[in-house]
Amino acid sequence: MSATDHRYPQRGYPPVHLLVPVKPLHLAKSRLLDGGARHPAAHTELVAAVALDTVSAARRAAGVGGVVVITSDPVLTAAFAAMGVEVLPDAPAAGLNAALRHGDAALRHRVERVGALQADLPALRPDELAAAISAAGADRSFCPDRHGTGTTLLLAEPGRPLDPRFGPGSADAHAGSGAKPLLGPWDSLRCDVDTEADLRAARALGLGPRTAAAV
Numbered sequence: 406m407s408a409t410d411h412r413y414p415q416r417g418y419p420p421v422h423l424l425v426p427v428k429p430l431h432l433a434k435s436r437l438l439d440g441g442a443r444h445p446a447a448h449t450e451l452v453a454a455v456a457l458d459t460v461s462a463a464r465r466a467a468g469v470g471g472v473v474v475i476t477s478d479p480v481l482t483a484a485f486a487a488m489g490v491e492v493l494p495d496a497p498a499a500g501l502n503a504a505l506r507h508g509d510a511a512l513r514h515r516v517e518r519v520g521a522l523q524a525d526l527p528a529l530r531p532d533e534l535a536a537a538i539s540a541a542g543a544d545r546s547f548c549p550d551r552h553g554t555g556t557t558l559l560l561a562e563p564g565r566p567l568d569p570r571f572g573p574g575s576a577d578a579h580a581g582s583g584a585k586p587l588l589g590p591w592d593s594l595r596c597d598v599d600t601e602a603d604l605r606a607a608r609a610l611g612l613g614p615r616t617a618a619a620v
């Protein structure tokens with residue numbers, strides 16, 4: 406679909422509803438925990454703070470019609486509900502892409518466009534997410550992480566399935582699925598946090614308030 410798609414001549418493109426999957430806190434971000442730098446309780450607090458900052462920033466981005474978290478973690482479910490964020494349980498509990506496909510199916514009958522955003526973007530700036538969504542137009546698109554191998558954002562074409570291909574080498578997998586790479590100067594959108602080095606990079610960009618307090 407081209408950026409001048411005739412279906413959206415006057416009002417621009419439909420807003421995207423972003424699915425944000427998060428593992429149960431005690432299982433999430435094991436590579437950060439393996440660094441041994443913090444106590445398990447501090448680790449879960451940090452992972453929760455990162456997810457909350459990510460979602461909070463995403464909700465404030467132009468072009469985002471809503472954010473729906475996919476998780477079975479009870480602490481996260483309560484925290485997001487308190488923020489007024491819709492939460493879907495993790496089904497069929499068969500990994501990240503299965504959870505996203507399930508969320509896509511749950512949403513697509515009631516929204517025009519679905520996307521997926523990683524939950525580990527603690528420096529995310531709403532203006533950078535908005536700029537990436539704008540650059541996507543109505544095309545199936547993805548934003549590679551700062552290493553160029555992973556994916557932080559995937560946008561389906563309006564009315565089309567998300568067809569997520571997250572996992573090792575997902576940037577190539579998404580490009581191979583016909584998605585357009587979004588390669589603008591959006592450091593905060595590209596800085597997902599898997600390791601202590603990633604966390605330092607995010608800190609240099611400026612952490613969200615909950616993450617800043619947790620580190």
Ligand SMILES: Nc1nc2c(ncn2[C@@H]2O[C@H](COP(=O)(O)OP(=O)(O)OP(=O)(O)O)[C@@H](O)[C@H]2O)c(=O)[nH]1
Pocket residue numbers: 426427428432433434435436437475476477495498499500501504523524525599
């Ligand atoms: N709901 C849900 N989210 C998942 C699942 N697997 C991964 N995620 C989330 O998807 C995002 C990307 O996953 P990774 O970057 O590999 O994060 P992770 O699995 O927590 O990290 P590692 O343990 O270090 O591999 C993270 O926010 C995870 O919490 C899953 O099976 N269900």
Ligand SMILES: C=C(OP(=O)(O)O)C(=O)O
Pocket residue numbers: 501550554555556557570571572573574575576597599
């Ligand atoms: C699952 C992914 O995240 P990460 O590479 O951070 O594990 C991905 O980028 O597809």
